[in-house]
Amino acid sequence: MHQFNLSDTINFLSKLSFTRCWNACKILSSYYLSRIISKPIIWGLPVSISVEPTTACNLSCPECPSGLKSFTRATGTIKIDFFKETIDAIHKQLIYLSFYFQGEPFLNKGFLDMVSYASSKGIYTATSTNAHFLTDEVARKTIESGLDRLIISLDGIDQQTYEQYRIGGDIEKVLAGAKHIIRWRKELKSKTPLVVFQFLVVKPNEHQVSQVKALAKEIGVDDVWFKTAQIYDFAKDPNNLIPTIDRFSRYRKNKEGETVQKNKLQNHCWKMWHSNVITWDGNIVPCCFDKDAKHLLGNLNKSSLKDIWGDEKYVQFRRDVMQSRKNVDICSNCSEGLKVWSS
Numbered sequence: 001m002h003q004f005n006l007s008d009t010i011n012f013l014s015k016l017s018f019t020r021c022w023n024a025c026k027i028l029s030s031y032y033l034s035r036i037i038s039k040p041i042i043w044g045l046p047v048s049i050s051v052e053p054t055t056a057c058n059l060s061c062p063e064c065p066s067g068l069k070s071f072t073r074a075t076g077t078i079k080i081d082f083f084k085e086t087i088d089a090i091h092k093q094l095i096y097l098s099f100y101f102q103g104e105p106f107l108n109k110g111f112l113d114m115v116s117y118a119s120s121k122g123i124y125t126a127t128s129t130n131a132h133f134l135t136d137e138v139a140r141k142t143i144e145s146g147l148d149r150l151i152i153s154l155d156g157i158d159q160q161t162y163e164q165y166r167i168g169g170d171i172e173k174v175l176a177g178a179k180h181i182i183r184w185r186k187e188l189k190s191k192t193p194l195v196v197f198q199f200l201v202v203k204p205n206e207h208q209v210s211q212v213k214a215l216a217k218e219i220g221v222d223d224v225w226f227k228t229a230q231i232y233d234f235a236k237d238p239n240n241l242i243p244t245i246d247r248f249s250r251y252r253k254n255k256e257g258e259t260v261q262k263n264k265l266q267n268h269c270w271k272m273w274h275s276n277v278i279t280w281d282g283n284i285v286p287c288c289f290d291k292d293a294k295h296l297l298g299n300l301n302k303s304s305l306k307d308i309w310g311d312e313k314y315v316q317f318r319r320d321v322m323q324s325r326k327n328v329d330i331c332s333n334c335s336e337g338l339k340v341w342s343s
Contacts, residue, residue, distance in 0.1 A: 008194040011148060015095055015124045023093040031273040040318035042310055045093040048275040052101035053078055053108040059130055060167040062239045065291050066102040073293045078280040080110040084117055090305055091121040099127040101277050102291055106133040112145045119146030134177025140184045150193040152178055156205045157215050164204040182220040197224045201248035202241040235259050265325045272318045284308050286317055289330040
């Protein structure tokens, strides 16, 4: 669980209208009813979505399809008019909007305009960034956009450690960007965004877990979240990334000495009921584990989210998860519930 932050909690609760709460109740009740009767039933619309500002990224992280330029799907940048049309259609039910899927959000020049638009609709907005583009000017605009949560990826406290995973990155730019954000938040007397250092724990940086907390405190960052790494070929771990500290690993050794997942996949998934992902070109995919958008459930340029959400194709995907989640490819390396520890 993330550390409790009173200001952020109050801010989040302020976004809850009657319509949003009622929609959330319908989603929650249909999820549990589905589990009871072992049949997918869906009421309401998503309470949370992730939107992909762009697939482009300035880094080359070894377990990231964006950094490796390994997508088989189309790549590009979301258009602001399409984004606004999407938000106009769903903002009354939507509570939480993450501006992140693949890519670096700040590479989209219209990114902060989209944040401002979503904020004007009373939606809680969040993003995750490698912070290389948080110049003084961009930091000020970020505060002024109304962004509620800013997650900064910081996977090391010195250049040598940081660049072992964030290949092509410059830690001095990251730390400078964080300082710009904190300074402008104070200058503008803003309570938002909540600023978080997210530390992806891998073998090369696990020795710095305690040190990153001190660094965050020194800069004025609100919290540190430790994230476990998803390793695609975890049986071989070719990049030698699986940490030796057990609580920061998604994997374990079995009796035969083989590397296996800790997570015992159960035949249900809350994400299939409360959220989904919208790619830059309008495709709907079930969750953030479908990085290459193999499970296309619809496209917002052709159908409304309401129609896609309750369509038989989406219902069938939920049914597949409920019948045998381990046999759904994007679920097979899922670690939902094992991902993040707070400082």
